[in-house]
Amino acid sequence: MANVTTTLFSSKPYSLGNLNFKLPSTTSKHRTITSMVSVPTKVIPSIIVGGDISLGKALKQMGTGQDLVLKTGEPVPVDFPGPILVCTKNDDLDAVLESTPQSRWSDLVFFQDGMLMPWFESKGLSDPNQVLPFFDVSRPGKPPVDGITDVTPEGLTTAFGKWAPAVASRLHAGGLSCKILEKQAFQNRMIERLLWISAFMLTGARVPGGTMGDVASENHLYEVVMLMGEMAQATYEETGLAPEVHFETRLLAYSKAVSHIPAVVEDFKWRNGWFYSISQKAIAQGKEDPMSLHTRFLKEVNII
Structure with a gap:
């Protein structure tokens, strides 16, 4: 699969390795009423x-x-x-x-x-x-x-x-x-919020005393963007819903605005647990884990 490059909050291009994003552009549907x-x-x-x-x-x-x-x-x-x-x-x-x-x-x-x-x-x-x-x-x-x-x-x-x-x-x-x-645009934003609360909290929980500001720093930028990428792809394949374009940029900026919030994995079955259930279903069907990085991070913080 071809490499994918995205421009983040820092305006510095980061390669996302072999993640192959196929998320549709939903900008035309994202309109306030x-x-x-x-x-x-x-x-x-x-x-x-x-x-x-x-x-x-x-x-x-x-x-x-x-x-x-x-x-x-x-x-x-x-x-x-x-x-x-x-x-x-x-x-x-x-x-x-x-x-x-x-x-x-x-x-x-x-x-x-x-x-x-x-x-x-x-x-x-x-x-x-x-x-x-x-x-x-x-x-x-x-x-x-x-x-x-x-x-x-x-x-x-x-x-x-x-x-x-x-x-x-x-x-x-x-x-x-x-x-x-409207409903479609709201659901897209809901997925964006879900990615933020799940990916940023999990990434930060791997750092003792980690905060949302720590996750948005250069030290963990690559990790959290890779994590959000595979989670967004899996979400789209599971539900047909996708965050709006440039969601990584918005979420990184927001995390800096609320940088003091501790990064803690909570409400597991409603957040990261929902993503992990997608991984479990794929593995049970003899497929590769669509969110191997997410699963690895869960193991690192002893959630699974």
């Missing part, structure tokens, strides 16, 4: 599930004091109108559904990272409201850090669904960016 949707100027009162979590606290602060804040597992009322912002951990999503009347499921807005599509399908959730939060709320007492960079001055945070305008309004009130995308 904010001009087609009326984004309310006032923040709509919402139910916030997971108000004791950093994200939930941040979203509450962006409100007007009229939100209903619930802990995970507390019953969601039928008669409180507006979106239901779900800020819980992925493993608590089943509990969220159980505590939410089915008539309100279409009002749930999911902020979780990871590959959620199989879970949505298993629960019969069609075109659920989702948000990809490219901002950091991990530092108590400090305002959220938006994912605005020189590469993406418009920010990377993205929303989809009927409640996307309300989410955008709340985030804008908190000084954060947020774009509203």
Whole structure:
């Protein structure tokens, strides 16, 4: 296979060895629809599930004091109108559904990272409201850090669904960016987010005390780009979804913007575990591992 060269955030060309990218260009499909949707100027009162979590606290602060804040597992009322912002951990999503009347499921807005599509399908959730939060709320007492960079001055945070305008309004009130995308473009950005949280965290976890900034440095640049390349290719072959062109550049820039975040492999079954399941399936069929570097890195950090 021919060598592939990509231009990264540093503007220095890096050869990606024998990785043969066949990802389609989806730029023509990646268009915002904010001009087609009326984004309310006032923040709509919402139910916030997971108000004791950093994200939930941040979203509450962006409100007007009229939100209903619930802990995970507390019953969601039928008669409180507006979106239901779900800020819980992925493993608590089943509990969220159980505590939410089915008539309100279409009002749930999911902020979780990871590959959620199989879970949505298993629960019969069609075109659920989702948000990809490219901002950091991990530092108590400090305002959220938006994912605005020189590469993406418009920010990377993205929303989809009927409640996307309300989410955008709340985030804008908190000084954060947020774009509203159509389904196909949103799913492409979702894959981009999944690659970032999975590839960068895994690469950094191999370094004692590693951070996202460390991964984006020259020392680990080649490793993480190679890793993202094979993961993106495998994702496309598995789902037909692909990140937008130049995604490596955007993610490297974003990682520098949130350089303080520790690189830790978490929510395995929702993130890296989903990629590893693709490798396991291929091996069981007598094929080569499509993500051999990913598998090797998982072994290095004793995940598998």
